[in-house]
Amino acid sequence: MAGGMDLGGGGKGGKKPLDTNINLVPFIDLMAVTIVFLIMTAVWTQLGRLQVSQSGQSAQEEQPQENKPPPPSLLITEKELKLSVGGLQYDPIPIVKDEKGRLDLKKLLENLGKVKTEQPDQASITLQTEDNVLYEDLVRIIDACIGAQFPSVSVSPASS
């Protein structure tokens, strides 16, 4: 079967059979080499990045505008989240974690949605973070802010 194309006996006057076999050996060789190469170069972990800036620097170049309202500020402590926009301060959101230790951010997303409705052009948010906050929680909150259409996230230490 895989031994080459069978074109019949080639006898004089004899009818040539129509069935031909394709030689698959080079194809299998190519496949084997390709598979080895792809497995060796494969990257199995799906990684991403969250762009942040320190307070005072902006991740995206941004010119201060006089008419532009100040960005919302979120104070992150070990026990609660305090969102404030200008002079308005939202109710503190207690830190609640599920059985896997992940933050429950429904309330925060709700409040960020309200801010976004009031200030649709606002793309910045400042996260004031206390020292004891875990990096995992900070990343979850940054992720939530970016998901709530605040892509320019500044991180700064909370002033104690």
Add this chain to the structure above:
Amino acid sequence: MAIEAPGKRYGKRLQHSKVFGHPHGAKSVNADLNVTPLVDMFVILVLFLIANFSATGEILSMSKDIELPEASNTDELQIAPVVQVSKDQVIVSGTSVGRVDDLTREDYLNIPALEEKLRDMKKQFEDLHNAANDSGAFKGDVNIQADKKVQFRIIKRVMFSCAAAGYGNIAFATMAASQQGEKKPETASRE
């Protein structure tokens, strides 16, 4: 004993029988292997691997000491210097620049060894690109690969050191979270 071709062998009594003793044609000893399922499997495997192929390669070296947090609204990771922050130490370019316990006790705002190392790296980068008349190539990108249980007090100092050394575009490396919020299995973690 003579080697015989595979097939039915009748007893001596029937060897001369016209019915049993003389088969109609001699069977070929050659046997072909059916490779069609093998080729099918190879094709599916190649398609799967090509679909998962990443042209950027491995930007971060995964360490057992560092468990990255998960995030879903992420961008693609860029090639940049990586600062690794595990539960024990802070590492840049394979060199330890501080122990987390010591850094927790200190009240400084930066990590001097990290800042110095990053300044050296920046200088090397700029010298290299100036030699090639490619000024302005330095964007100040840096990736922070930190364990999810590290406190912000360490991250804060790492960020400040990066910014002080000229690396202002800070990116936190994260694992891509699945849609259901379940962690994908990390099948290839390397030291």
